[in-house]
Amino acid sequence: MKFEKQVSLKWAIALVLIACLVSSSIVYYVFAVSPSSAFTISSGVYPGAPCYTVWREGDYYFAKDANGEIDYSGTDASQIIQSALDHGKSVFVKKGLYIITASLQLNTLNYLFGEGWDTEFRKGANIDVITLKSSAVYNVHLENFYINGYCEWKDFPLITLGNYTGSGIVLNNTGFPDEPPWTPYSGADTAHRISNVIIRYCKSYGVRLLGNQREILATSVRTLDNGDIGFSIEGGGDGKYVSCISGSNGNQGFLINGSTNQFINCKAFGNGQNNVTGKADGFSIGRWNNQFINCYSQGNGRDGFLIWQSLAYNNLIEGAIIDSNNVLNDVNGAGVCIDHAHDNIVVGCQFVDSQSPKLMRGMNLFASDNNTVSFNNFRMVKTPVFSFDTSHDKITQNVGFVTENSGTANIITTSTVTFDHGLAGTPTHVECGFKTIGYGTWKWSATSTQITITVENSGTYTFSWYAEYKP
Numbered sequence: 001m002k003f004e005k006q007v008s009l010k011w012a013i014a015l016v017l018i019a020c021l022v023s024s025s026i027v028y029y030v031f032a033v034s035p036s037s038a039f040t041i042s043s044g045v046y047p048g049a050p051c052y053t054v055w056r057e058g059d060y061y062f063a064k065d066a067n068g069e070i071d072y073s074g075t076d077a078s079q080i081i082q083s084a085l086d087h088g089k090s091v092f093v094k095k096g097l098y099i100i101t102a103s104l105q106l107n108t109l110n111y112l113f114g115e116g117w118d119t120e121f122r123k124g125a126n127i128d129v130i131t132l133k134s135s136a137v138y139n140v141h142l143e144n145f146y147i148n149g150y151c152e153w154k155d156f157p158l159i160t161l162g163n164y165t166g167s168g169i170v171l172n173n174t175g176f177p178d179e180p181p182w183t184p185y186s187g188a189d190t191a192h193r194i195s196n197v198i199i200r201y202c203k204s205y206g207v208r209l210l211g212n213q214r215e216i217l218a219t220s221v222r223t224l225d226n227g228d229i230g231f232s233i234e235g236g237g238d239g240k241y242v243s244c245i246s247g248s249n250g251n252q253g254f255l256i257n258g259s260t261n262q263f264i265n266c267k268a269f270g271n272g273q274n275n276v277t278g279k280a281d282g283f284s285i286g287r288w289n290n291q292f293i294n295c296y297s298q299g300n301g302r303d304g305f306l307i308w309q310s311l312a313y314n315n316l317i318e319g320a321i322i323d324s325n326n327v328l329n330d331v332n333g334a335g336v337c338i339d340h341a342h343d344n345i346v347v348g349c350q351f352v353d354s355q356s357p358k359l360m361r362g363m364n365l366f367a368s369d370n371n372t373v374s375f376n377n378f379r380m381v382k383t384p385v386f387s388f389d390t391s392h393d394k395i396t397q398n399v400g401f402v403t404e405n406s407g408t409a410n411i412i413t414t415s416t417v418t419f420d421h422g423l424a425g426t427p428t429h430v431e432c433g434f435k436t437i438g439y440g441t442w443k444w445s446a447t448s449t450q451i452t453i454t455v456e457n458s459g460t461y462t463f464s465w466y467a468e469y470k471p
Contacts, residue, residue: 035062035070050111051088054081056096063091078102085110093145099124105133106140114145117198123150128170129202135173135211141193142169149202149226168199168223172210173236191215203227206249209258212236218244226250230271233258237287241266252284253300259287265294272301279333281306282325291316298323302333303364305346312341320349324360334364334386342369349376351384351400358382362401365393365471373398384424385471395471406466411439415458421451423469434463 035057049066056062061080063072065088072083077098084091085104090111095118102125106112112130121129129147132140147168171192192215199206199222206223209216209232216239223230223246230246230253233239237258244266246253253268263283272280282297283305297304297320304325305317322335335351338344346363353360361383363373371393378384378400385401396403401424411417421427430444430451440456451467 035060035073050090050092050113052084052091053094054084054091054098055094056098061098076101078104081112085112093119095119097122100127100129101125103127103131104129105131106137106142107133108137109139111141111143112145113141113143116144116196117146119145120148121145122148123164123166123202126165128167128204128208130169132171132173138173139191139193140171141195142197143193143195145197147197147199147202149200165203167205167208167228168202168226169194169197170205170208170210171216173212191217193217193219194221195219196221198222198224199226200224201226205232206230206246208232208234209236209239210234215239216241218242220244222246223253224248229253229255230268231255233261237261237290240264245269246271246282249280251280253281253297254283255286256284256290257286258290260289261291263290263292263295265296266292267296267298268300268304269296269298270300281333284308285315286312288313288315292318292320294319296321296323297325297335300325300333303337304334305336306339307337307341307344308339310340310342313343315341315344317344317346318348321352322349322362323352324355334361335381336362337364337366338368338371339364339366340368342371344368345372345374346376347372347374351376351378352380353382361386363395368393370394372396376401393471403469403471404467406464408462408464409453411453411455411459411461411463413458413460415456416452416454418450418452420449421446421467423467425469425471427451427467428470429468431466432463433465434461436461 051066053064054061059075060073061077062070063080063084065071072080074080078100081091081093081104085106089109093114095115097120100121100123123129130142150164205228206226207221212235218241221244225248227250229251230249232255234257237260239261241263242265246268248270251271253271268282271282280301281303282300283292285307286309288311304322307315317336325333325335336346351362358381360381362378362381363385364387365371366387369392373395374397376398378398385395402422403424405422409417409419426448427446430446432442432453438457438459439461442453442455445452455461
């Protein structure tokens, strides 16, 4: 028995020594790449922290889990962030510069967020910076960071774009697992969300949405100085875009080839300046049921709003401010152009040309049908409404382009009177209401500036008149 105890004691001592050697080598490996800083991952007690927190020190990047353990470290920022995204739903990236050499691919329910625009993802290869793992991914959330298409300077005007091709954010879906009918963003769990993100200097697109995208909510997203389109919505729809800005991109600020989207307080300015032709639109609308509420379009190279082709119907532009579009590169552009489109509404908008001389045309109606243009203000543009190719468009109650007017007039000891009508063109309809009798019959004729009323019997008569001009 004593012999057995002694043997067991020897084995126990040996095992302890081996364990010490192994643990010391593990400790040495960890601390060889351990960070020097210490910080609180979240303001609450774990597991209130995000699944992973990523930060940079020198040439090294680190990822801590919700318990403060370093799971990933190395010199490749893309690899560290991707590992965190693959193994955790929420990934917080602290402020700093992160060189992205491979696309960050998001999974369903991934939440990638930073510390504002001081968290910079700088393109370091010919890639799209943020994409989806597959077309079946839904409900990703992107917030509080800056995507730089690799440009060392940040002062305007832009001299040249970065060295690498590709876009900032590209989301490609074949659809979400909920059923039609679709309605504008309703807060569904399937929705993608992008908020407080800036995408700048990418050679291609800022934000590109492909496939049958559904339920997108974008808030305070800025796409600036990109080589192609700022926001390219190429399919699907039912998105909501609030306070988004697209400026100084090579082509359109917002290209909308999806339906049933809402744009609220969005702004497009200076698009087309980086394009060879410069003929770019602020908002280009090619599908149906889109709404633009209190949006702003300024200084774009061609049209402020372009509604084009027969598939663009039942769109609404309401309360927009449209300033000095088409003056840069294309005098054939307009504040709003409706081209081969039908049944759209432009209402309550302010058309302004702050340039000198004033060159912008307000509305360009070209081969359009059954569109309504009402209660807008055209007083501050050179040409309020241009190009009438159909008598079916309804242009009524606008300031600066009068289509209805009324007043009173007198015929004094004669049979005729001529007066100014104040309409934007030659009247197409005139009514008279005589306050005295004995005039017999009456008839009217008109020019582009005046109406003449002639009665059958000479005398002195007072009457009220109402005239319409239908372009």
